[in-house]
Every structure is written in C-alpha cells, then in structure tokens.
Amino acid sequence: MAMNEQNILSYELLERPVALVVLESAVMIIIGVLAFTGNLLVCWAVYHNRNLRTVTNMYVVSLAISDGLMASLCIPFSVILLVTGKWPFGFEVCQFFGFFCFFFGMVSVLLITATSVNRYFCVVRPNVYKRFFKVKPTFVSIVVILALAASGAGLSLILGWASYFVHYGKVACFIEYRTAGEEKTYLGVSYVFFVFIPVTVSSCCYYKIVKTVKQHKHEAPSLNVKEINITKSLFAAIVGFGLCWGLVAVIDLLDLYTENKMAIPRQVFLMYVYLAFGSSAINPVIYGIMRKAFRTEFLRALTFRRRKARIQPHQSDSEIQQPKRTSNQAVCQEV
Numbered sequence: 001m002a003m004n005e006q007n008i009l010s011y012e013l014l015e016r017p018v019a020l021v022v023l024e025s026a027v028m029i030i031i032g033v034l035a036f037t038g039n040l041l042v043c044w045a046v047y048h049n050r051n052l053r054t055v056t057n058m059y060v061v062s063l064a065i066s067d068g069l070m071a072s073l074c075i076p077f078s079v080i081l082l083v084t085g086k087w088p089f090g091f092e093v094c095q096f097f098g099f100f101c102f103f104f105g106m107v108s109v110l111l112i113t114a115t116s117v118n119r120y121f122c123v124v125r126p127n128v129y130k131r132f133f134k135v136k137p138t139f140v141s142i143v144v145i146l147a148l149a150a151s152g153a154g155l156s157l158i159l160g161w162a163s164y165f166v167h168y169g170k171v172a173c174f175i176e177y178r179t180a181g182e183e184k185t186y187l188g189v190s191y192v193f194f195v196f197i198p199v200t201v202s203s204c205c206y207y208k209i210v211k212t213v214k215q216h217k218h219e220a221p222s223l224n225v226k227e228i229n230i231t232k233s234l235f236a237a238i239v240g241f242g243l244c245w246g247l248v249a250v251i252d253l254l255d256l257y258t259e260n261k262m263a264i265p266r267q268v269f270l271m272y273v274y275l276a277f278g279s280s281a282i283n284p285v286i287y288g289i290m291r292k293a294f295r296t297e298f299l300r301a302l303t304f305r306r307r308k309a310r311i312q313p314h315q316s317d318s319e320i321q322q323p324k325r326t327s328n329q330a331v332c333q334e335v
Contacts, residue, residue, distance in 0.1 A: 002294070005120065005263070006167075006168060006231075008149070008167040009168040009169040009266055009269070010085075010086075012266050012302075013081070013082075013085045013086075013168045013169075013171075013266070014085040014086065014233070016085065019180070021082065021083065021085075021308060024270065025079060025082040025083045027274065028075065028078055028079050028082055028171075028273075028274070028277070029076065029079055031071075031274065031277050031278050031280075031281055032071045032076065032079065032277070033077035034070055034281040034284075035067055035068065035070065035071035035075070035277065035278075035280040035281035036072055037310075038070035038281055038283070038284025038285065038288075039064040039065070039067045039068035039071070039280070039283070039284055040064075040068055041284055041297070041298050041301055041302075042060065042061065042064035042283070042284050042287060043061055043064050043065065043068070044297065044301055045293070045294050045297030045298060045301070046060070047062050048297060048300075048301075049182060049293060049297050052293055052294070052297070054117065055083075055118070055133050055135060055138050056115065056118050056119070056122070056138065056230065056234075058135070058138045058142065059085055059111050059114055059138070059142070060115070060234075060283075060287075060319060061120060062107075062111055062142050063108060063111045063112065063115075063282065063283065064284070066104050066107045066108055066111065067102060067104070067108065067279075067280035067281075067283065068280075069100075070100070070101070070104040070105075070277065070280045071106075071277070071280055071281075073098060073100050073104075074100055074101050074104065074172070074277070075090075077093075077097045077172070077173075078171045078172055080276070081171040081172075082171055087166040091163075094164050094165065094166055094173040095157065095163065095164050095173070097164070097172065097173040098164025098165075098172070098173030098175060099153050099154055099157065100151035100153075101151060101172055101173070101276075102152070102175065103149050103152075103154070104149075104155040104280075105148035105245075105276065106148070106152045106153060107145060107146060107149040107196050108241070108279070108280070109150060109194055109195065109198050109241075109245070110145040110148060110194070110198065111142070111145060111242055112202065112237070112238055113198040113200070113201050113202050113232055114141055114145060115238075116202040116205040116206060116234075116238065117161075117201065117205055118133060118138075119205065119206075119209060119231050119234060120205035120206075120209060120228075120233075120237075121133060121209055123209045123212055123266075124208050124209060124212065125213045130328055141251065147208075152190055152193070152194055152232040156175065156177070156186055160326060161177055161178060161182050161186065162176055162177040162178065162182070162183075162186070163175075163176060163177050164176070167269070168266075169264070169266050169269030169270070169272075170269045170270075170272055170273045171269075171270070171273055172243070172273055175187075175332050182255065184256060187256055195245070197251055199242065202312065205286075206235050209231060209235075210264065210284065213228065228333075229290065229315055232290060233286055233287055233290035233291050236286045236290060237282065237283045237286045237287075240279070240282040240283075240286060241279050241282065241283075244275040244279035244282070245275070245276070245277065245279060246277070247271075247272070247275055248272055248275055248276050251268060251269070251272045252272075276277060284298075
C-alpha cells in the first residue's frame with residue numbers, strides 16, 4: 001500500500017468523533033463475542049450429545065475451533081485499533097496477528113470445502129462414503145488442511161518475500177510484499193487455490209447433491225430426513241460464508257490489481273473486516289436455526305438445564321426408526 005494512502009487512513013482513524021469510535025468498536029466487540037460464544041456452544045453441543053458425534057461433525061467442530069480462535073486471538077487486536085486509533089504493539093505482534101488472520105481464514109475455507117465433499121459422498125455415493133469416510137481418514141484430512149493453511153499464510157514470510165504491516169483501513173495486520181510483481185503472483189495463486197478451487201468444488205458437490213435428491217424423490221419418497229436437514233444446514237453455512245468472503249475477495253482484488261491506486265474509502269475497508277470476522281459468527285446461528293439437536297443443546301447450555309438420564313435422539317437429526325430403503329436410494333445414514 002502507498003505510504004500516502006496509509007497516512008490518510010491512519011489520520012482518519014485517529015480523528016473520528018467519539019460517537020463513531022464507540023459505534024465501530026461496539027460492532028467489532030459484538031462480532032467477537034458472538035463468534036466466540038457461538039462456536040464454543042457448537043463444541044459443547046457435540047461433546048454433550050452423542051448423536052452429534054459423527055464424521056461430518058468432526059469438520060463442523062474443527063471449523064468451530066478455528067472460528068473461535070479467530071475471535072479470541074485476532075478480533076481483540078482490531079478492537080484495540082478501533083478504540084485507540086493506533087497500533088500500540090511492536091513488529092513481532094503484528095506478524096503474529098497477521099499470520100493467524102490469514103491462517104484461520106484459509107482453514108475455514110478448506111474445512112468448508114472438505115465438508116462439501118463429505119456431504120457429496122454421503123448423499124450421492126453412500127457406498128463409497130461408508131467405506132472410506134471414517135474417523136481416522138477424516139482426522140488425517142483435517143491435519144492436512146491445517147498444514148496447507150499454514151503454508152499458505154506463512155510461506156512468503158519464511159522465504160522473506162513479505163511481512164505483515166498495520167493496515168489502518170482494515171484495522172488488521174495485512175501482508176505486504178517486496179515488489180508489486182511478487183504481490184500479484186503470490187496473492188493471485190493464493191486466491192486460485194484457497195478461493196476459486198474450493199468454491200468450484202463446493203458448488204459442484206452441492207449441485208450433484210440437489211440433483212440426486214430430486215432424482216430419488218419419486219422412487220424413495222421417505223428419504224432420510226436427518227441427512228437432508230444436515231446437508232441443508234451445511235449448505236446454508238457455505239452460502240453465508242461465501243457471501244461474506246466473496247465481498248472481501250472483490251475488495252482485495254480491486255485494491256491489488258489497481259496497484260493500490262484506487263482510493264477505497266475507510267468505511268469500505270471497515271465493512272471488509274466486519275464481513276471477514278463476521279463469517280466466524282454465522283455458522284452457530286445457522287445450526288441453531290436449522291438443526292434441532294444443536295438448538296436443543298444450545299438452549300440447555302444457555303438456560304443451565306440439566307440433561308435427563310435418558311434422552312431420545314432428536315427426530316430431525318437422528319431418525320429413531322429408519323424407513324426401509326431400496327437398493328439404489330442415494331441418501332446415506334450417519335449416526
């Protein structure tokens with residue numbers, strides 16, 4: 001980013017009226033609290049309800065942990081920037097902040113893509129799903145996702161191509177490369193591997209899922225309600241995530257490929273960071289609305305209700321009596 005633009009953004013941040021400081025800081029705090037609390041509830045729900053301990057929910061819990069860590073490790077630094085209007089920490093803390101913002105963002109994208117692939121095999125190719133989608137392979141895939149995200153966020157730092165600097169518009173530490181050519185190349189490749197390919201894979205998976213469900217409605221009207229509800233809720237989570245990060249990507253690419261010459265207002269950059277961090281808070285809301293098992297566990301935790309000695313599985317998330325299936329029915333069973 002040009003030093004002149006950085007100075008302008010820094011000045012605008014410092015010279016805000018008190019009311020605007022309070023408003024902008026309050027919005028960020030609310031996002032952080034919702035993201036941390038909501039994702040903690042997701043983990044709590046899966047821990048306390050055995051019916052939710054499924055292979056698919058290994059990805060859901062991993063995503064909740066990633067989003068919860070984003071809320072606890074990254075958002076507080078942005079709150080401090082919004083409250084004080086300046087960066088009171090040193091260079092090393094900025095590298096820590098910037099790396100984990102990128103890392104958790106990439107982890108979320110890859111986990112959502114892995115979840116889409118999981119649902120594709122569960123609904124479209126259930127025989128393959130039952131054979132390969134078990135606990136150990138799923139755990140290995142999560143470790144691989146963490147390694148890929150760490151490489152994407154940290155490789156340029158290790159190779160000395162870039163470092164993180166304080167972006168007073170985005171109120172976060174953002175990556176800056178030695179040359180414009182390196183910046184375009186690295187970020188362009190990153191967007192292909194961590195945005196374009198994941199979005200394409202997820203879209204294809206859910207297209208196939210919708211097509212399969214429609215195809216089997218006539219020959220198997222009593223499709224597994226549990227799997228359809230789970231797939232719908234995860235699809236809604238992907239749509240919400242995509243809407244948030246799609247706008248973030250547009251702003252980034254505009255800023256990058258106009259060589260930072262486009263005068264983007266501070267308010268647009270602020271919307272950018274609200275959307276990026278806000279994506280960490282939407283999944284628990286969607287699960288609470290669309291999945292009865294999660295909603296029940298959330299309410300039990302928030303109202304401090306004790307679990308009864310014997311609890312029947314929730315009808316929408318775990319069918320007590322599964323209907324008889326024809327040999328070509330496409331929807332899998334996951335307990």
